[in-house]
Amino acid sequence: MALDSSSKRVFKVVGTRPPRPDGVDKVTGRALYGADVSAPGMLVGRILRSPHAHARIRAIDTTAAEALPGVKAVVTARDFARLEGDKIIDMGEDRTSLRDVRDNCLARDKALYDGHAVAAVAALTPEIARAALKLIAVDYEILPHVIDVDAAMRPDAPVVLAGRAHENVPGGMSPNVTNHSEFGHGDLEAGFAQADRIVERSFTTAATHQGYIEPHACLASVTGDGRADLWCCTQGQYNVRDICADLMGMQASQLRVTASEIGGGFGGKTVVFIEPVALLLARKSGRPVKIVMSREEVFRATGPTVSASIDVRIGMARDGRITAGEAVLRYSGGAFPCETVDMGAQAAFACYDLRAVRTLGWNVLTNRPKEAAYRAPGAPQAIYAVESVVDELCQGFGLDPLEVRLKNAARKGTKSSYGPTFEAIGLEATLEAAKAHPHYSAPLGPGQGRGLSAGFWFNFGGNTSVSLSVNTDGTVGITEGNPDIGGSRASISLMAAEELGIPYERVRTAIADTSSLGHNDVTDGSRVTFAVGLATIKAARDAKQKMCARAARIWGIDEEAVLWEDGAAKPSGPNAGDFPPMTLAEIAAVSFKTGGPIAGHNEAHADGAGVSFGVHICDVEVDRETGATKVLRYTVIQDAGKAVHPDYVEGQMQGGAVQGIGWALNEEYIYGEDGRLQNAGFLDYRVPVASDLPNIDTVILEIPNPGHPYGVRGVGETPIVPPLAALSNAVSRAIGQRMTRLPMSPPRVLEAINAGR
Amino acid sequence: MVAVTLWGSLRRFTGGEGQVEVEARNFKELLDRLAETYPGLKPQIDRGVSLALDGRIYREAWFTEIGPDSEVVLMPYMTGG
Structure with missing residues (x-):
């Protein structure tokens, strides 16, 4: 049976655009988000937070709060289980110490x-909970802080935290420097x-927040015999389970x-931020506890991206050939160690075929919230700086920036700037598509500028489990374990329908809780359509094999003499006999009589x-009187490998571009001299809204990924990488001054305009 | 013997060598030999690394076989958002 054929195939279902399966629920308000779950007897959880950027916690007195009528539990860091040793856990952005996760959820010795968060209460009402927080007395010794x-x-x-530097950090540096990396090859000075x-x-570049519309929310319930349930909005329920179980001392x-x-x-x-705290409160109070963050809490106490300071040096020959490139990246990771700069240092020059390249990276502790992942973590900042200098060199020589990028583009066989030799990649095709796009040759008006940037991201796969059930009515149910943040339910159903040869409408994909399916890594790294899709295809092939076996038994022939084609089992080969095909529905209808339920599954690391x-x-177009920038036209060209559901792919490309536009023009964490965040809300932290934006045009290219049977590549992260430089290059060309600081808010643009006068 | 290319900041643990050779048939053997031969690499290997084999990046795949002429590059553990 040709169940693993990798030859180029003509798709029947993959690549179509059916209506999104979650659309009706979301537009009618039926969809259940984190804050929508309730339980009988539920308490309200609230968290007390440090008003100081850096302070030693000498004591916390919770007596008065506990005595307040209606208060059912008060917890501090001392309520967490004692950790025997430490361990490294995968938290999307980087590998993080479990102790650091614990101390970020509730501060132990210092508020950083x-x-x-320093303490939390569970009470009958929000009013009582707020009153209780005011009764908690924290004895702080205020310490000097550092933000930049x-x-x-x-x-x-x-010193934010002492003794936390990895062995890769040379001696003699500030204890705040916790990680160092270097990549590259060739003779830099000769280049x-x-x-x-x-x-x-x-x-x-400033720290920016992901700006998700739904604040963090969860409901925790712990029974008297030690079992617990947690409902929460997360990108990875299995990680939440493992971390919370460790912190609670549970299995x-x-x-x-x-x-x-x-x-x-x-x-x-x-x-995780509030989930372990809600579990502590639920265990201590004996009642379910719900915590919902306010928007202010989301800004102050969850993870924005790193802020960065970057030096770039690039040499170019008169014909546009880049002779050498060097970058030094300094990333603030907030109050706990991280390794995000490794990804930025690898990505910085990945678009180029260079004989001499070197990047140096440093991660540094500051008195900011611990950074969290934000689409292609570490790459947008690095590529912004490199693409800005490439643009300036093109301007200096009077060269077309697209031609220069084509001349220097990484291709199949290029030794990448981070080490490995590239397999088949789509950069050259993407640049050619940009060159051919009408946008690139459209005339510009006075005061307008056009910017261009290439971008890169790695993508990855990871641990994945999928179960596929063939129902007796001929429909198929798929259970997978990754929250759907970008259309994965649709794309997984499409791939299953394609593989099984049945209509998309007969497949439904659901997200499992942690007790219903084997482990799945977090929904990150643009991994889900690739990895869960791969597992789904393999699960479908498993089911097909079983259905072929059932048909073989019904026909009385060898299993090897049956193949699956167009949604049906068919006899194949000279001695197979002459039987009419049995469709999936026909095989499923008699499954209870031919051996029982039919299912396929796959568990693997992709x-x-x-x-x-x-x-x-x-x-x-830049207003030279106010410094305000208006985005007139924007086009995204990206290699998707194979676009399983093109609507979602386009949505990812548009969404990434819009977030990047916000990062480039307005978004930033603003701190006062006292180290306190001054713009913890959407009124003062300015994300782009629809009226700020033109239509974001998209062009999907499909250069198949040789690592996936349908050629799929991740698409969710790459689109946030190029906008920073594309915007900066456009503004710099429009005003005739090179911009080197993000965001390019109107006062900064005006300052640059005035400096050039 | 497998030639393994290391990223630059690891050279201080290999006597300045950017590429080292170890006897290994798969990723697990390769990582074990690296940690044994160059103990300074062990903390990084314990924290997590990725390996690129002929251009394809693997995060956790102990038993991936390495051919005698394969290009093997040690990389930081891949992360994303």
């Missing part, structure tokens, strides 16, 4: 940032010696975690995700 990444690297900087022009620039099997519908995550919901490239073109 404005908003750091460059300041935190100085030897005399306030720069061949350049006709060298540009060296320093850049900064993972005794904690069931159910992921709600999710109102955006973008990497920011790969971590690798071979295939890297992804995109190119963005952006036109802007």
Whole structure:
């Protein structure tokens, strides 16, 4: 049976655009998000947060709060289970210490940032809970703080946490420097010696928040015999279970975690904040406890992306050939160690075929909330700086920036800037598509500028389990374990329908709780359509094999003499006999009489995700009186490998571009001299809204990923990588001044305009 | 013997060598030999690494076989959002 054929196939279902399966529930308000779950006797949980950027906690007195009528439990860090040793856990953005996760959920010895949780209460009503928080007395010793990444690297900087540097950090640096990496190859100075022009620039990018519309929310219930249930909005219920079980001193099997519908995550919901606290309160009070973060709490106490300070030096020959490239990246990871700069340092020059390249990366502690993943974590900042300098060199030589990128583009066989030799990749095709797009040759008006940037992201696969049930009415149910943050229920149903040869409408995909299916890694790394899709295809092939076996028994022939084609088992071969095909529905209808229920499943670690490239073109107009930037036209071109549901792929490309536009133009965490966040709300933290934006045009290219039977690549992260440089290059060209700081808010653009006058 | 390319900041643990050779048939053997031969690499290997085999990146795949002429590159543990 040709169940694993990898030859190029003509798709019948994959690539179509059926209505989204969650659409009706979401537009009618039926969809259940994190805050929508309730339980009888439920209490309200509230969290007390540090008003200081950095302070030693000398004592916490909860006596008065506990005595308040209506208060059922008060917890602090001392209520967590004693951890025997530490362990490293996968939290999306990086591998993190379990102790750090615990101490981020409830501060132990020091409050490390404005908003750091220090205690929590469970009470009958929100009013009582708020009153109880005011009765908790925390004795703080205020310590000096540091917010800026460059300041935190100085030897005399306030020390956020001591003794946390990895072995890769050279001696003599500030204790705030916790991780160092270096990548590259070739003779850098020989490369720069061949350049006709060298540009060296320093850049900064602000910390930005993922800006998901749904705040974090959860409901915890712990029974008297030690079993627990947790409902929460998360990108990975299995990770939540494992972390919470460790922190609670429970067996993972005794904690069931159910992921709600999710109102955006973008990497920011790969971590836990309130979930272990709700479980502590539920255990202590003996009643279910719900915690819902306010928007202010989301900004102050969840994970924004890293802020960055970056130096780039690139040499270019007069003909546009890049002779050498170097970047030094300093990323603030907030109050706990992280390794995000590794990804940025690898991605910085990944779009280029370079003989001499080097990147150095540093992760640095600051008194900010611990960073969390945000779409392609670490890459947008690095590629922004590199693509800005490439653009400046093109301007200096009067060269077309697209031609220069084509001349230097990484291709199959290129030794990448981070080490491995590229397999088949789509950068060149993406650049050619950009060149051919009418946007690139459209005329610009006065005061307008056009920016271009390429972008790159790795993508990955990971641990995945899928179960596929063939129902007796000929329909199929799929159970998978990754919350649907970007259309995965539709794409997984499409791949199952394609593989089984049945209509899409006969397949329904549901998200399992942690007790109903084997482990699944977090929904991150653009992994789900690739990895869960791969597992679904293999589960469908497993089911097909079983259905062929049933047909063989019905016909009285060998299993090997039956193949699956067009949704039916068919006899095949010279001695198979002459039997009419049996469809999936016909085999399913008699399954109870032929051996019992039919199901397919697959559990595996998926690798071979295939890297992804995109190119963005952006036109802007800058108001020279106010410094305000208006985005006039925006086009995204990206290699999707194979677009399983093109609507969702386009949505990912548009969404990434819009988030990148916000990052480039307005979004930033603003801190006062006291180290407190000053703009913890959407009125002062300005994300783009529909009226700020033109239609985001999209072009999907399909250069098949050799690591997937349908050629699928992840698409969710790459589109946030190019916008920062595309916008910066457009604004710089529009005003005739090179911009080197994000966001390019109107005062900063005006300052640059005035500096050039 | 398998030639393994290391990222630059690991060279300080291999006497300055950016590429080292170890006897290994698969990823697990390769990581074990690296940690034995160059103990300074062990903390990084314990924290997590990825391996690229002929251009394809693997995160956790102990038993992936390595051919005698394969390009093997040690990389940081891949993360995403």
